Amino acid sequence: MLDSLLSWRCALDQRDERYYRHLAAVVEGSDDAIISKNLNSIILSWNPGAEQLFGYRAEEAIGKSIYLLIPEDRHHEELHIISRMRRGERIENFETVRQKKDGTLVPVSLTISPVKNEQGEVVGASKIARDITVQRRLAEQQQMLLSEMRHRVSNCFAVSSGLLTMTAREARSIEELIELTNNRYRALAKAHAVALHDPEQTQSHPSRTLTELIRVIIEPFVDERRVRLTVANLQLSHAAITPLALVLYELATNAVKYGAFSESDGILEISSTSSCERLRITWSERLQRKDSRTKGAEGYGTRMIRRVIESQLAGKLERRIDTLGFHMILDLDLKMVADFSDNG
Template identity: 40%
Template sequence: MHGLQGREMEQLFLLMTDTLPIGVAVLDLDLRLLFINRRHAELNRIPITEQLGHPIRDYLPQVADVVEPKLRFVLETGIPLVRQEIRGDAPGKENGKLFRLASYYPRRDESGNICGILALIQDASIDSFEAQVAEESKQRLLRVLDNLFAFVGLLDLDGTVLECNRAPLEAAGIAIEDVRGKKLWDAYWWSHDAQAGEQLKDAISRCRNGEIVRYDVHAKMIDDSRMWVDFMLAPLRDETGKITHLIPSGIDISKRHDSEAALHQSEDRYRSVIESSDDAIITKSLEGIITGWNPAAERLLGYTSREALGKPITFLFPAPLLSEEQHLLRRIANGERIPPFDTVRIHKDGHLVDVSITISPLRDRNGKVIGACKLAHDIGSKKRQWEALEQALEEKTALLHEVHHRVKNNLQIVSSLLNLQARQASEDVARVLGESQGRIRAMALVHQLLYDSEMMSEIELSEFINRLIALTVASHDTAKLGIKLQYSGPGKPVFMSAHRMIPLGLVINELILNSIKHAFPADWLVGQGPLQACIDIRLQEVSDDKLHLQVADNGRGLATEFNWDAAKGLGTQLIPMFVAQLHGEMTTSSTASGSCFTIALSPKRKGIV
């Protein structure tokens, strides 16, 4: 569970909400609805599709004037509002009234910035049986939270610990009785550091006054080990806005902290390489103005950084070579990388210096070219300089491999959690969780192949599809179902960019799953004689700029009234969305001999999708 952090916890929570009798909704910063579960849609008496992407004023104008100020309060302050009474005219009922209890919580992204709102909605007029079911569902959610490795607690206003979930207790090897009734700063987690205790006292004092406090802290864990925790303390308010309790929470960021430390160390090494490099490193703007000048440039050309910065780089050029710079700047502006070339430059004392120049474009975070970086060195030092650059590249590549490895591991943890949850769930819920596992496995496979690949940005399609089919066969036991899965490819390697592999893997997974679930019902197979149920996946190169992916079966075919726009199943709703992300076009055909789904893809460049 140690790998589960903010984003993964949110995904797992959203997967589980659709079975709850409590309304759940997720809104963005503009109060548009991003997610709504089935119960919330039933409360509103409006189809989910007519609510998604719209602000509350569009689909529930009866209560917008009451709800919108509360939502904006949460967005502006980051303070949750719990059990707010919402009253108004009921949608879809003439002269009907609604009475709901709503709780609004701020959502935060990985950087801790507020990115939206999580709303929990309960019909306050439900009868006692429904209330009991809602409470049981709430308790199930609390048990899930208790099993996630996230720190959550409840404090009195003076800092006394009232409640604490199981994760931080088990991590520290203590029981709730060891901390309940104590001041938080006196608890085991901070006993190693008096300064951490004082910091907590200050945070509690500030939080009592309505401030949300957040910082990273080193906590003591079992066997006197240490863990970096992203710690937050927030006030809990009642319906009148009065602060009644304080809520401490935190997540394990030890791995992230180690990664950031490694990144800072790498940056320090990189800066050290530049400062101590024997090669001159000079940066310039697209107008040819010098913006960077390392000590080696001073040693090579005689000018100090104060003398060189801000001047046009052409003051280093012999007169016959002035036209060279304009030509280079045009190529740099087009994003070209200039191959190494030998030339001469003028030293401060006037003599000519023979140098080998390598020029690379400098880009901002959006990839826009903003300048150029020049490396100038003598011919004899070329090998030594390239070795230093290659070492820096290897460090970045190793770090990227590690990122894919950790993402893959975290997805596998989520898949395992869904598997554990499915064992205790009803058949229908277990089936839904199993389908979610398939989607997660498809995403994890992309990161596994990237981790195993040397290219890091592209994946060979046939290898990916074959491994995805193997995962499907193993997870659904298709041999026991009597269904054969087979794949045929174009006969030569075809690569796809990494960012498009996840939607492609998910759409293949959904199409195969739909065929397994619906193409071969038992009552239909009875009348088909010795038919071998088969799902055929094909990848065909139609032309230099077009690729066809087909998923076909020899089952009973689609219902005559089937329509993608009217499809209600999650899988059939996801498929068009994934195809759109791929910028592809899908066609569907169906006969009494089976169905076929064809997706046309256009390569970005020859040989690469």
């Protein structure tokens, strides 16, 4: 009888040992950070996933306060977490921000469970932290795309209305109105194709100079007699055509909605200068009335222009409104805009 009891106990011990070895292997092999701490917020265990996420080795973290990982402005979160652990509550998918060893902040999703002793008393907590940087970035990109879609749809209606109003002022008959409108919409489609190049097309944009690109973009919006163009006949690199066309197209549609193209006597002046490996393009709209665009506020279109210039043309955007009108100065990296391949 005694031998049977001893054999049974030995089998249970071996099973428990296998279970705990398996559990330890799961913790050690997890890509997520798995950390345990006591109710005084002192770190008791630290797996390789935690080292990968936060940058501290186990010997650097164990025995230290969990506040090592919490930005100062979020210290109150730990007090709330410990309070819930003491009540035996579990916290799932709590999205917050934690701090790495090098000081950088990382968005994480936390799942925290109370740890109990044999008497059922809560003695600590087990925390799983998952890096959600990619998910946050994807969510931000999705929101940006939705904002751009709303802007584009709204822009289409506003531009169509503006073009019709502008064309109606120029036409002397119904037949001429129809002809001018059709011509403008065909030109608009051509400008739109240049500004938003289809990535599935096998052929790249045809080679263009800066002057040619500007003329293609502004053609559907206004009679060239109202445009004063003094820009360098600069050959553009293929990579610069789409972002630069997108910027010019956005400026032109804004001019139809709010600026020089929205009134019969508005004037557009576009000029360029180059020096010290920089290309400066100045877009100036001269209006008789006060420009409705305000100095401080930036709409979605302006933010989009700034983002394109900074990310794709290594440039800066200056926006100015004064008594003479509205001005946009594009300060661009000449090497990223120009094609010098034919210059030896």
